Amino acid sequence: MKPAVRKPYAVGIKRREEILEAALEIFSVQGYRGAALADIAARVGLTLAGVLHYFSSKEEILATVLQRRDEGLTPWFVDTWAETGSFSSAVHELMVHSMQSPHVLRLFVTMSAESTDPSHPSHEYFQQRYRSSREHFGEVLRQAKELGQVQPAVSGPVLMAVLDGLQLQWLLDPTFDLLGELDGYLQTIAVNPGPLS
Amino acid sequence: MKPAVRKPYAVGIKRREEILEAALEIFSVQGYRGAALADIAARVGLTLAGVLHYFSSKEEILATVLQRRDEGLTPWFVDTWAETGSFSSAVHELMVHSMQSPHVLRLFVTMSAESTDPSHPSHEYFQQRYRSSREHFGEVLRQAKELGQVQPAVSGPVLMAVLDGLQLQWLLDPTFDLLGELDGYLQTIAVNPGPLS
Numbered sequence: 222m223k224p225a226v227r228k229p230y231a232v233g234i235k236r237r238e239e240i241l242e243a244a245l246e247i248f249s250v251q252g253y254r255g256a257a258l259a260d261i262a263a264r265v266g267l268t269l270a271g272v273l274h275y276f277s278s279k280e281e282i283l284a285t286v287l288q289r290r291d292e293g294l295t296p297w298f299v300d301t302w303a304e305t306g307s308f309s310s311a312v313h314e315l316m317v318h319s320m321q322s323p324h325v326l327r328l329f330v331t332m333s334a335e336s337t338d339p340s341h342p343s344h345e346y347f348q349q350r351y352r353s354s355r356e357h358f359g360e361v362l363r364q365a366k367e368l369g370q371v372q373p374a375v376s377g378p379v380l381m382a383v384l385d386g387l388q389l390q391w392l393l394d395p396t397f398d399l400l401g402e403l404d405g406y407l408q409t410i411a412v413n414p415g416p417l418s
Numbered sequence: 419m420k421p422a423v424r425k426p427y428a429v430g431i432k433r434r435e436e437i438l439e440a441a442l443e444i445f446s447v448q449g450y451r452g453a454a455l456a457d458i459a460a461r462v463g464l465t466l467a468g469v470l471h472y473f474s475s476k477e478e479i480l481a482t483v484l485q486r487r488d489e490g491l492t493p494w495f496v497d498t499w500a501e502t503g504s505f506s507s508a509v510h511e512l513m514v515h516s517m518q519s520p521h522v523l524r525l526f527v528t529m530s531a532e533s534t535d536p537s538h539p540s541h542e543y544f545q546q547r548y549r550s551s552r553e554h555f556g557e558v559l560r561q562a563k564e565l566g567q568v569q570p571a572v573s574g575p576v577l578m579a580v581l582d583g584l585q586l587q588w589l590l591d592p593t594f595d596l597l598g599e600l601d602g603y604l605q606t607i608a609v610n611p612g613p614l615s
Contacts, residue, residue, distance in 0.1 A: 327535065330531045334530070334532070335528055336590065338524065347590055348590050374605070376599060376603070378587060379580060379583075381583060382583025382584045383576060383579045386578060386580060386581070387576070389530060389579075393534050397548075406576045
């Protein structure tokens with residue numbers, strides 16, 4: 222019996238993955254509102270009903286896409302920090318990484334802003350997302366301070382605000398020197414900042 | 419002739435003001451998308467056609483509302499700075515002032531995020547708004563540095579990012595300690611910061 226049960230389960234997992242990958246690609250290019258479930262279905266060779274077998278709505282697909290990207294970023298950041306040995310370099314690399322997918326970044330910026338409306342379907346998701354991010358950034362900063370890489374007065378929510386706010390300015394205006402501004406800020410919070418240019 | 423020409427002109431100015439005030443009030447409560455031009459018209463005792471005599475669209479009203487609020491904030495900030503004598507206190511008061519109108523704040527946060535899409539009707543307005551804000555903040559910070567109130571390494575875009583990003587976190591979660599985080603940040607950029615709590 223076991224193989225017969227396992228196989229469809231594994232196929233289901235694989236299908237879900239395919240749908241999520243297709244959705245991220247389509248949301249990134251067409252935006253959330255511009256994307257139709259039918260386009261996502263067509264990309265993975267399913268009917269609309271086929272997609273709805275795995276996800277109840279476009280909204281649920283979006284929430285899962287966002288969540289998965291968030292989950293992926295944390296280990297990515299920790300690995301990059303371990304490799305570079307520098308908190309500032311890891312934050313810089315995180316931004317370089319994000320800038321490679323401006324559509325995904327735009328999706329996050331727009332969805333988080335829209336979700337400030339308490340009646341928005343993603344309100345709770347983003348509220349929880351920011352709470353988790355504050356905890357995560359708080360823990361990461363605590364370690365960076367212990368290692369003597371960041372000044373004691375730096376707070377997680379402020380660092381998150383700097384990243385969010387600079388990204389917004391860059392998305393609005395691609396000529397804005399996002400990395401230059403970020404590096405300038407990172408120098409001000411480092412324990413032994415070098416001379417500012 | 420002159421009085422005859424002047425009177426309708428003055429009436430037109432007054433009407434425009436009334437429409438803008440009504441629109442700000444309605445946008446603030448119902449949001450931009452939820453607000454109908456007809457509601458704005460009803461509030462000022464005009465027909466829809468009457469409103470369209472002064473503004474071509476809801477979008478144009480929104481752009482004017484945003485622009486006027488922006489214009490009002492600059493002299494307000496300069497006055498508050500002069501009164502308190504402290505750059506940090508003026509920024510703190512600016513935030514207190516903004517928090518008194520969470521709907522207006524939400525309107526700005528949502529519109530600026532949506533406008534990152536180059537095809538959005540407000541894209542150019544927000545692009546220009548952020549460029550102007552960077553110039554304005556740059557000039558204000560230059561003065562604050564000359565007065566020895568702010569550390570030389572602080573940049574206008576980063577300060578703007580901190581304000582935008584913290585506001586977003588607060589709008590998503592009213593239990594977030596926006597003013598506490600802002601004050602903590604302001605202490606880190608002050609020239610002679612007091613002890614951090």
